[in-house]
Amino acid sequence: MAKGKTTRSMIVRSALREASSQGLEGISIGALAKKLDMSKSGLFAHFGSKDGLQKAVLELGAELFVAKVVRPATTKERGLPRVVALFDNWLEWTDSEVVPGGCLFMSSTFELDDRPGLARDVLAVTMREFRNTLARAAAIAVEEGHFRTDLDLAQFAFQMHAILLAHQVEARLFRSPDASDIARKAFESLLSTATP
Amino acid sequence: MAKGKTTRSMIVRSALREASSQGLEGISIGALAKKLDMSKSGLFAHFGSKDGLQKAVLELGAELFVAKVVRPATTKERGLPRVVALFDNWLEWTDSEVVPGGCLFMSSTFELDDRPGLARDVLAVTMREFRNTLARAAAIAVEEGHFRTDLDLAQFAFQMHAILLAHQVEARLFRSPDASDIARKAFESLLSTATP
Numbered sequence: 001m002a003k004g005k006t007t008r009s010m011i012v013r014s015a016l017r018e019a020s021s022q023g024l025e026g027i028s029i030g031a032l033a034k035k036l037d038m039s040k041s042g043l044f045a046h047f048g049s050k051d052g053l054q055k056a057v058l059e060l061g062a063e064l065f066v067a068k069v070v071r072p073a074t075t076k077e078r079g080l081p082r083v084v085a086l087f088d089n090w091l092e093w094t095d096s097e098v099v100p101g102g103c104l105f106m107s108s109t110f111e112l113d114d115r116p117g118l119a120r121d122v123l124a125v126t127m128r129e130f131r132n133t134l135a136r137a138a139a140i141a142v143e144e145g146h147f148r149t150d151l152d153l154a155q156f157a158f159q160m161h162a163i164l165l166a167h168q169v170e171a172r173l174f175r176s177p178d179a180s181d182i183a184r185k186a187f188e189s190l191l192s193t194a195t196p
Numbered sequence: 197m198a199k200g201k202t203t204r205s206m207i208v209r210s211a212l213r214e215a216s217s218q219g220l221e222g223i224s225i226g227a228l229a230k231k232l233d234m235s236k237s238g239l240f241a242h243f244g245s246k247d248g249l250q251k252a253v254l255e256l257g258a259e260l261f262v263a264k265v266v267r268p269a270t271t272k273e274r275g276l277p278r279v280v281a282l283f284d285n286w287l288e289w290t291d292s293e294v295v296p297g298g299c300l301f302m303s304s305t306f307e308l309d310d311r312p313g314l315a316r317d318v319l320a321v322t323m324r325e326f327r328n329t330l331a332r333a334a335a336i337a338v339e340e341g342h343f344r345t346d347l348d349l350a351q352f353a354f355q356m357h358a359i360l361l362a363h364q365v366e367a368r369l370f371r372s373p374d375a376s377d378i379a380r381k382a383f384e385s386l387l388s389t390a391t392p
Contacts, residue, residue, distance in 0.1 A: 021310035026221070101310045110306040113368035114217035114297045124369055152381075159382050162362030166354055169361070172309035173320055185348075186355050193385055 008046045011036060012056045013098075016064075021101025023111045024054045024119060054119035061104040062126045069093050070133055079144030080191075083137045083160075087187050090164055091180055094171065102172045105130070106165060131157045138194070148196040159190050204242045207232060208252045209294075212260075217297025219307045220250045220315060250315035257300040258322045265289050266329055275340030276387075279333045279356075283383050286360055287376055290367065298368045301326070302361060327353045334390070344392040355386050 014036060015027050022028075029050075033040045047053040069092075073085035094103045101107070105127060112120040134157035141147040147156075163186045171179035210232060211223050218224075225246075229236045243249040265288075269281035290299045297303070301323060308316040330353035337343040343352075359382045367375035 023219070023221070023307060025219070102306075107306040107309075109365055109369050110298075110303040111219060113303075113364075120369075127365070127369060155378060155381055158362055158366065158378055159359070159385070161365070162358035162382065163355070165361040165365070166358035168309075169305055169323070169357070170354065173305050173316075173323060182351060182354055185351055186358065189355070189389055193389065 004046070007038075008056075009060075011038075011043055011046060012053075012060045015053060016057050016060055016098065016104065017100055019054075019057050019101075020099035020104045020107070024057065024108050025111060025115075027053065027057070029053075051118040055122050058104070058108065058119060058122045058126060061099070062129075064098050065093060065105070065130070068096065068098075073137070079141040080146040083134075083141050083146075083191075086134060086137055087160065087164075091167065091183060094164075094168055102168055103164075106168050131161060134160050141194075145196070147194045151194050156190070156194055160187070163187050163190065200242070203234075204252075205256075207234075207239060207242060208249075208256045211249060212253050212256055212294065212300065213296055215250075215253050215297075216295035216300045216303070220253065220304050221307060221311075223249065223253070225249075247314040251318050254300070254304065254315060254318045254322060257295070258325075260294050261289060261301070261326070264292065264294075269333070275337040276342035279330075279337050279342075279387075282330060282333055283356065283360075287363060287379060290360075290364055298364055299360075302364050327357060330356050337390075341392070343390045347390050352386070352390060356383070359383050359386065 011032065014032055018032065019027050027050075029040050029044060033043045036043065044053075047056060069086065069089040073082050073089055076082045076085045093099070094106075105123070108119075108123050109127065112123055131154070135153040138147060138151065138153045138156045142149055142151055142153075163183055166186070167179055167183035170176045170182055176182065207228065210228055214228065215223050223246075225236050225240060229239045232239065240249075243252060265282065265285040269278050269285055272278045272281045289295070290302075301319070304315075304319050305323065308319055327350070331349040334343060334347065334349045334352045338345055338347055338349075359379055362382070363375055363379035366372045366378055372378065
């Protein structure tokens with residue numbers, strides 16, 4: 001049982017790395033099995049379906065995202081410092097080892113938006129949760145007096161997410177060496193519209 | 197010769213519709229051939245390679261984008277009205293018939309960023325050109341006194357593009373009925389940072 005769990009976790013980690021560059025639909029069971037020296041049917045048995053594997057990849061991605069982006073931000077002071085930490089950590093996440101092909105959630109968003117199914121449902125719930133995390137951080141910044149009291153929190157979260165999406169284009173499609181600077185400048189401009 | 201051109205164009209239009217929802221890598225030569233009542237080899241002969249077909253799809257997409265988004269904006273008054281028209285037309289484009297699965301360029305960006313090749317090269321040049329179009333429109337708005345003279349044009353174009361990316365997430369992943377309103381509100385906030 002413990003061995004089964006370890007194998008499953010190894011498969012999902014490997015699939016996550018592949019999905020970050022080739023997309024969730026680009027995960028090749030054959031290539032994964034070969035890489036992990038398993039049979040295709042043996043590998044598949046851990047998930048039951050392609051959807052099951054994609055769901056497991058998204059769930060591991062969300063777990064790592066929370067560990068690397070969300071949780072470290074909560075150790076910062078309440079208010080603006082946490083909002084800034086969420087932004088900085090998210091930028092770092094898109095360059096991290098666990099997603100060598102960039103943010104799994106951004107590529108999956110554009111890949112799955114027209115593919116109804118389990119993976120799309122998991123993704124939509126996860127992304128909504130990330131947006132809510134940004135909005136909650138902004139709400140605390142309002143409480144602390146760092147942001148103006150009439151700030152539209154969902155709107156702020158949308159605009160913060162927008163900058164992170166465009167950063168990915170800048171960094172990964174255009175390969176701009178100053179992608180982070182451009183994103184940070186946009187974020188500062190957004191912050192300036194949110195402060196009292 | 198004329199017949200060959202018509203057939204080719206019909207294939208590319210059909211492939212563009214499919215790519216908008218299934219991705220450029222999701223174009224199935226088999227499904228396309230069946231739909232158009234052709235042999236797979238007969239269809240393939242028009243492009244030589246999968247890369248060739250993807251390139252043709254991106255080129256047709258760019259042509260339609262210019263016809264629907266860029267050119268109508270140039271009939272507006274110089275300055276702010278043109279910037280606003282580019283934004284409005286781009287929003288409409290993502291809902292248009294020719295790309296039933298949403299903006300081809302956004303999904304392709306996240307799909308191809310890690311896939312070196314002809315299609316990626318064409319996409320990067322095309323996207324850079326769209327960004328430049330936004331920056332040039334902003335430059336004219338500066339000349340007309342609608343935007344402040346120290347506006348960073350490339351930065352403005354980045355932020356405008358960011359909102360359009362996030363709109364796609366809002367509309368297509370979250371299926372928010374008020375996606376356009378949220379995007380417009382973000383755009384108005386961006387405009388407010390650009391005005392003198």
